[in-house]
Amino acid sequence: MNEHELIDILAVETSCDETAAAVIRNGTEIRSNVVLSQMKSHKRFGGVVPEVASRHHAESITQVMEQALEEAGSTFSDLSAVAVTEGPGLVGALLVGVNAAKATAYAKGLPLIGVHHIAGHIQATRLEAEWEYPALALVVSGGHTELVLIEEEGRYELLGQTRDDAVGEAYDKVARTLNLPYPGGPELDKLAKTGVPDVPLPVAWLEEGSYDFSFSGLKSAVMNTLHNARQRGEVLAPEDVAASFQQSVITVLTEKTARAAEACGVKQVMVVGGVAANSGLRAAMEEKFKDSGIKLQIPPLHLCTDNAAMIGAAAYINWKNGDFSGMDLNGVPGLPLHT
Amino acid sequence: MKMLAIDTSTHVLGIALADEQKILGEYTTNIKKNHSVRLMPAVQSLMKESGVVPDDLEAIAVTTGPGSYTGVRIGVTTAKSMAWALNIPLYPVSTLQVFAQNGLGFPGLVSPLIDARRNQVYTAAFSGSTGENTVVRQKKDQIILLPEWLEGLAQTQEQILFVGEDTKTRQELIQEQLGSRAVFADWMGQTIRPAEIIRVARTTGTAREAHEVVPEYAQLAEAEKNWQKAQSGRSE
Numbered sequence: 001m002n003e004h005e006l007i008d009i010l011a012v013e014t015s016c017d018e019t020a021a022a023v024i025r026n027g028t029e030i031r032s033n034v035v036l037s038q039m040k041s042h043k044r045f046g047g048v049v050p051e052v053a054s055r056h057h058a059e060s061i062t063q064v065m066e067q068a069l070e071e072a073g074s075t076f077s078d079l080s081a082v083a084v085t086e087g088p089g090l091v092g093a094l095l096v097g098v099n100a101a102k103a104t105a106y107a108k109g110l111p112l113i114g115v116h117h118i119a120g121h122i123q124a125t126r127l128e129a130e131w132e133y134p135a136l137a138l139v140v141s142g143g144h145t146e147l148v149l150i151e152e153e154g155r156y157e158l159l160g161q162t163r164d165d166a167v168g169e170a171y172d173k174v175a176r177t178l179n180l181p182y183p184g185g186p187e188l189d190k191l192a193k194t195g196v197p198d199v200p201l202p203v204a205w206l207e208e209g210s211y212d213f214s215f216s217g218l219k220s221a222v223m224n225t226l227h228n229a230r231q232r233g234e235v236l237a238p239e240d241v242a243a244s245f246q247q248s249v250i251t252v253l254t255e256k257t258a259r260a261a262e263a264c265g266v267k268q269v270m271v272v273g274g275v276a277a278n279s280g281l282r283a284a285m286e287e288k289f290k291d292s293g294i295k296l297q298i299p300p301l302h303l304c305t306d307n308a309a310m311i312g313a314a315a316y317i318n319w320k321n322g323d324f325s326g327m328d329l330n331g332v333p334g335l336p337l338h339t
Numbered sequence: 340m341k342m343l344a345i346d347t348s349t350h351v352l353g354i355a356l357a358d359e360q361k362i363l364g365e366y367t368t369n370i371k372k373n374h375s376v377r378l379m380p381a382v383q384s385l386m387k388e389s390g391v392v393p394d395d396l397e398a399i400a401v402t403t404g405p406g407s408y409t410g411v412r413i414g415v416t417t418a419k420s421m422a423w424a425l426n427i428p429l430y431p432v433s434t435l436q437v438f439a440q441n442g443l444g445f446p447g448l449v450s451p452l453i454d455a456r457r458n459q460v461y462t463a464a465f466s467g468s469t470g471e472n473t474v475v476r477q478k479k480d481q482i483i484l485l486p487e488w489l490e491g492l493a494q495t496q497e498q499i500l501f502v503g504e505d506t507k508t509r510q511e512l513i514q515e516q517l518g519s520r521a522v523f524a525d526w527m528g529q530t531i532r533p534a535e536i537i538r539v540a541r542t543t544g545t546a547r548e549a550h551e552v553v554p555e556y557a558q559l560a561e562a563e564k565n566w567q568k569a570q571s572g573r574s575e
């Protein structure tokens with residue numbers, strides 16, 4: 001590859017409730033990053049409704065792709081490839097992006113690149129700074145809680161993952177129990193800041209040495225604690241419950257990340273995914289890695305939540321390796337992260 | 340003018356390619372296999388076999404439903420993305436109308452039936468014998484309980500031709516209601532012929548910008564229905 005060559009990739013992401021497209025240059029430069037959020041539409045249902053999400057994607061996908069090209073000042077002839085999230089995610093939602101990307105790539109004679117959504121979240125950090133290997137990523141979102149080791153570019157090794165609820169899911173469920181508005185995660189984070197973490201709640205460490213997570217026990221403990229207090233006629237301050245829940249979650253996330261970072265001798269740690277926007281988690285991670293000699297990187301909010309820029313960043317690695325997808329690319333809801 | 344047509348709104352996967360004079364190629368399968376995986380390779384192969392490159396296309400036509408939600412989205416998304424990328428017009432065509440084309444020339448009404456679960460069907464009614472190249476719409480696309488639809492048809496004096504795979508299982512009920520006025524298409528009349536999409540698009544279709552074309556589901560998503568019900572319950 002010519003070092004001065006400009007590789008612009010049109011990337012598409014529709015794995016959940018954001019219809020997104022971006023143009024990314026050489027895997028690191030955001031030429032455009034368009035995200036059409038469906039949050040308002042799903043709010044009335046109290047959560048993402050897959051069929052409704054798929055419908056919105058199909059309605060707006062070509063407009064979003066067009067806007068991405070326009071904002072980048074690009075035409076098709078400037079593009080080197082079309083990339084798309086192939087999974088994991090909601091199957092009906094994934095299918096819209098996959099079929100849009102395939103049709104566009106075929107129509108314009110461009111190579112197609114299928115991207116793993118989690119690889120995308122991790123590579124989002126490349127849009128901000130260079131990496132040092134080995135690196136460790138904590139992926140936290142409404143659908144994911146994973147610790148991923150990256151020993152070299154494009155190689156992902158899953159060290160641990162949640163055995164039940166994803167951390168974002170646990171946040172949403174506890175937020176609902178506390179009658180917080182949708183989406184609950186950010187609201188709970190906000191509320192937690194005003195409380196004192198003095199409500200006794202469990203921290204799920206699991207077996208010695210495990211990098212896995214579990215949040216369903218904690219979620220049930222919150223519900224039981226609230227229920228028992230009500231039975232006794234006591235009122236627990238919701239901000240204290242929120243602060244205690246948040247502390248339990250953050251303790252285990254931070255501690256396991258630090259242990260894995262040390263055990264694997266990584267040079268840098270990244271926190272990515274929607275829950276990386278959580279202010280409590282950010283603060284705890286910064287504190288934990290402050291004097292560790294390990295570089296901590298947490299992308300800005302708009303690159304933490306689902307977007308297509310991160311898919312374009314991840315796709316660039318495939319492009320460099322000549323790793324392209326065929327026209328039979330499918331949306332795969334449970335796509336494993338290949339190592 | 341070369342036009343590509345796409346239909347994935349039922350179990351059938353159909354593609355057609357035609358110029359002004361003739362069908363260049365047509366591809367149909369009626370097997371319950373993944374449209375998302377198979378559609379683009381089929382398009383690619385049909386185009387290649389026919390010696391047509393994407394830039395040769397001057398328009399695309401697509402069935403927009405009603406039918407399988409996911410199936411309709413795969414076809415519409417593919418067609419609109421291609422039309423957008425190639426900057427050519429897109430013709431949205433009712434799946435039911437294309438289906439009814441199987442009854443062109445029938446002296447009476449043509450009613451295509453697509454199963455919509457819970458005793459409901461997606462259907463419409465068209466005049467078959469019009470002296471034209473296309474059937475002419477008499478009743479709009481809708482989702483309706485089959486007995487209710489048949490009651491309505493019983494009010495007319497016409498012979499009614501039922502087309503579509505999903506007529507087979509309903510044959511008895513239909514005959515009970517309509518007696519000898521009900522006529523059933525044979526096996527050839529039970530799948531959509533993709534080239535008919537192009538014929539309908541050319542004859543009665545409207546060219547649209549790709550962005551404007553959306554699936555026509557004929558009904559709201561389940562969650563949306565429930566939400567609306569809850570809303571109206573609240574205001575009463």
Ligand SMILES: [Zn+2]
Pocket residue numbers: 117121141273274305306
């Ligand atoms: Zn995500």
